[in-house]
Amino acid sequence: MFPTPIAKRSRTAQIGYQAFLPLALIVWLLPLIAVALFSIKPDADFTNGNYWGWPSSFEGFTNYGRVFFESNMPRYLLNSLLITIPTMIGAVALSAMAGFALGIYKFRGNLLLFFIFIAGNFVPFQILMVPVRDLTISLGMYDTIMGLVLFHVAFQTGFCTLFMRNFIRALPYSLVEAARVEGVAEWRIFLYVILPLMKPALAALAVLIFTFIWNDYFWAVVLTQGPGAQPVTAGITEFNSQFRAAYHLMSAGSIVAALPPVVMFFLMQKHFIAGLTLGAVK
Structure with a gap:
């Protein structure tokens, strides 16, 4: 096999x-x-x-000097940080709580609710382009950093919940039962029993989400325009003029844009690998 x-x-x-x-x-x-x-x-x-x-x-x-000092590249990098970091924190925090509820509690509709969380992962994101854009315009969040953050958190939480729920279900349930016998409140069980055991999974998921959001180009083009809210992936196109493209500057900008995810991975490499392989062997 x-x-x-x-x-x-x-x-x-x-x-x-x-x-x-x-x-x-x-x-x-x-x-x-x-x-x-x-x-x-x-x-x-x-x-x-x-x-x-x-x-x-x-x-x-x-x-590289022209990229940093004669363009809006510093602003685009700042926008990417302002979009990626809150999205990473929000998606990981929400999915940790949702994964705890779906992985620990047994109630009617648990599996159906879990399927609803992950259903969005099976929908091609291209068909959502028009309704999502219209929604952000109607809410006054088009071409804003907050609009991109909320959108990414909503879409990434499904995948993150799938990851967290399966991780939590692999933890010994006897730990939760022992805490309940001692009279520990449910929110304390989550904070002081389950959450410390989830550190490898949290680190692995944080690296994945950081990379996904930082490298996003499609939604950055659909939901933003101009340096006010555009992340660096969309901002690189600033080096295109009407009749020609400055490929040497686009290449320099692309190298600069690729560095943060690489640095993030190497800083978190130990925890990332541990989170992905935890449970692979007994």
């Missing part, structure tokens, strides 16, 4: 795997390498067709 581990395969298969893996990694990294290369090239290299060659002149400091 499961493929044979590579360590148990023939020596020929192991050598083929070891030779193919670096090649696959290079192919996968080619777009990122191209973007990084263009971010230090002058604009003339693109018009001259120097896509993969050595830069005719090193313009890294110039390109």
Whole structure:
């Protein structure tokens, strides 16, 4: 049913795997390498067709300086932080409480309510573009940071609740029963018994949500316009003019925009891996 581990395969298969893996990694990294290369090239290299060659002149400091000091990139980065961090906190907090209720309490309609939480994950988000945009306009939240935050929290809570509920159900229920026998209130059980055990899951979910929201482009374009509320993923298009695109500046801006999720992952790597693999072995 499961493929044979590579360590148990023939020596020929192991050598083929070891030779193919670096090649696959290079192919996968080619777009990122191209973007990084263009971010230090002058604009003339693109018009001259120097896509993969050595830069005719090193313009890294110039390109990144123009991105930071001659554009709205700092504002876009600030907008992304103001959107991503509250969304991450709100979605993780709400899903932790919802997951506790759905995973611990047994009541009529528990499974139906759980299905309602995750039903939105099966709906293609493209078909929601018009009604969501009209809703934000009618509520006066179009092109606002608060509108994006509330929208992302609402849509991410379903996936987060699925994650948290399944994690909580894997915890020993005897801990909850013992706390109840001692007369501990339900909210104290959540705060002092369940929540400390959820730290790996909370960290893993926080990294995932941070990455999802920071890298969102579709809803950033649909629900915002201009530097007042646009996050960095949509703000990079500022370097497009009417007749041509400044690809060297777009590449530099893309590298800057990609750094925060990478830093977030490496800072939380230990907790992220622990949260994803907890329960994989007994």
